[in-house]
Amino acid sequence: MELVGLRQVSEAAQRLTGGVVRTPVVPCPWADGEFWVKPENLQPTGAFKIRGATNAVALLDGATRARGVVTHSSGNHGQALAHAARALGARCTVVAPEGASPVKVEAMRAMGARVVTVPPERREETARALAAEEGAALVPPFDHPDVIAGQGTVGLEIVADLPEVDVVLVPVGGGGLASGVATAVTALRPSARVVGVEPEAAADTAEGLALGRRTVWASERTRHTIADGVRVGNSELTFAHLRERLDSVVTVGEAQIRAAMGVLARRARLVAEPSGALATAAYLSGRTPRGRTVAVVSGGNADPWLLAEVLTAAVRPR
Template sequence: MALVGVEELRAAQRRIAGVAVRTPLLPCPWAQDGRRSLWLKPESLQPTGAFKIRGAYNRLAALSAEERARGVVAQSSGNHAQAVAYAAQLLGIKAVIVMPEASPAVKVANTRAFGAEVLLVTPERREEVPAELAEEHDYVWVPPYDDPYIIAGQGTVGLEIGEDAPDQLDTVLVPISGGGLISGVAAAIKLTTPGVRVIGVEPELAAHAQGSLRAGTRVVWPVADTYRTIADGLRQPSLGVLPFEHVQAYVDDIVTVSEQEIRDAVAVLAQRGRLVAEPSGAVSTAAYLYRAGELGGRVFAAVLSGGNLEPTLLSELLTA
């Protein structure tokens, strides 16, 4: 498959204008230490609380009239689910969303509130059921990351970082799981802001992407293993096929962070940054806080990919 290029990225940027928020790039004086500095891209400010609306709307808005009439089906632990439901509601398209039973209740409730039909399944069935529904009802499948329209939509995050970044920016930190976000961001950064490094961040307990980049082939983790991490949005067992090609072409490195580091980053973002981040969205900040010395950069931008988390979990992380 061809990699997403500047033309596809710019087309996505035009398509999602007025639907996805053009989130700011925020300076973080509380994270400066004289040697390095941090800027945050808070995608938690999107109408669905995460970056996923960019790719979902770009994908659905590009459907033909015949495809829209058929309806769509998607699978997700929460943020893609909400984004597809919201985009479908805006465009008048029926949406059926398959979600793992362990999905946070707030994400399930929000997906239903946007008008989608939600089916809860065991984690092992999350990939099978959507295919069965698409076959039975002729729904259009909307993948969470393995699709050029999804990647291009997510890549608008990278276009905005490149347009807003300080001149000294040298490193962009991006959460990684299935790979749609980092694929789009990395393509946008490398094609429009040359010289800036792109580094993926994932939990130690779901580190398939780091293994894949280093092995030169897609590594697949057992689903049960990935469910050990608190970062529920980063529990995919492997990179997608097309995302892996983008990762190989454009991503400089992938680092991991521990569960405690993720928890601490959520608390720091709330207390010092005044930003609500779900654990999955906080991993990039965790990498800056605990790995920046190893990474060698001086001016970092970190994508805070989402802020959808249970209030009880947020309370727990703030009082730990």
Template sequence: MQFVTITDIEAAAERVKGTAVHTPLLRQHWAEGRLWLKPESLQPIGAFKIRGAYNAIAALSEAERARGVVAHSSGNHAQAVAYCARAFGIPAVIVVPDVTPRVKVAATRGWGAEVVEVPIADREVVADRLARERGLTLIPPFDHPEVIAGQGTAGLEIAADLPDVDTVLVPVSGGGFASGVGVALKARCPGVKVYGVEPELAADTAESLRAGRRVEWPTADLARTIADGQRAQPSELTFAHLQRVLDGIITVTEEEIRRTVRTLAHRSRLVVEPSGATAPAAYLHHADELPGGRTVAIVSGGNIDPELLTELLG
């Protein structure tokens, strides 16, 4: 198994420079000044996924890029691959679940990608088939060393901007983001504690870490959470990384996620999608389960459907 190293992440940082935004750490004085938010919602496509997608495409040979890329995603990776493919001037086909928020589907098409909508359980199979039939290179959302390394660049930024950070909260879905961020932070800030955060209704990683092995949940169960960006499950590669870098995992309820979307809108002036609210929700509602100290919660994205935002703010 190929584990991602700090050297891989440093190389990724050079590749994504100028494309991925070095997002700031925003100190939240209303939270007693002990919480910093890292708003990956400020990325060009509204989520951290641009880091891994760009790094993976940049690492391809010119011949591979020329043939085009394919990806499967619930929305944010879809937009990231479409955006990055456009930046490289290459074709992109994106397979999305038919329950994907329309705002994410529209944005993916807006970046010039061909979008194929399928039942949520079929997304990987269809993407693999299209890759074979059309000679496209698959850019998976998390199960890929270059994707993990690209996501880890967010961890490098945290270490540079707040080197004495005590705790970092990062959302977990397929596990690529938490894997990369964890590797970077453990290398640069040896004393930091890294906690993953999941919705209770999609807490497969929490169960897997307790069991010491991957425990798969039915797709229908994962689809129950409002956090549509956290309906994937770790691969063997990402789970092995998570076992190495996570110091713990917190699960948050649907009501806690909803309340946090409202809180961040009113108190932090940030528009956050439900998946982006899970890490801050862990700090706001489960502080007694955390080590405390200077805490960074990563806001993974802000691509929320306007109707849902109106509902949650009401």
């Protein structure tokens, strides 16, 4: 299986110029002086997904793009694809799992997407069927080289802004972000360690890497994590990248995810959804290697009620 390389990531960076925010690497002096965050929640759609979606849509030929694009997503990739498609005059359909965040579903519709809701285990097959039926292009949320290359631009920017970075922490769900970031960072800064982070309730990548083969956890199992953006497992393509380029994967509990959301809001002034807080949770828990560390805050599309609950719990007298 051919893996994405630094050339594809660098070419994606050129395509994204002007349409995607080049987010900063922000120091966090309230930690220990060696911790920075990469706030992808500052993207126009609130998450890193805009990078891969924009790159993938830009690479479609005009005739294909005119027939529209289809994907499956719990929210962030759907918003990103709808945004990219609208910018280029293409129709967008998103197949969302039942129980998806209402905030994210409404945001996808606001971007002009048609949203089709199905049981979680049927979302990928439904997206493929719709794409075939309508002659549209399927742009999956992570299982595509163009998407991985676009997400890898996060890694390019980290190394450019902090050339002596020692550790990069990145959330892992489908694995597109971690695959792309690891591709860029290991090529540009071979001594750096790229560490994936998963919830304990959705740790299929950690299990797969430990076993030496890809494993798939059923949605009935992963639905117990608050981090809805990483409930979906990796693909053969992303697992190949993660096995080759990740240094390790660590896991965090639900209480640690909630705590990290609160810390990011109160100390870094950043709104992070549960999936977006994973990398910071791993650092704060002490489960990661030490050194100059950047944690990717992958998204900020948090449910307002959940955010209020987390913040209230953080300041409630004990």
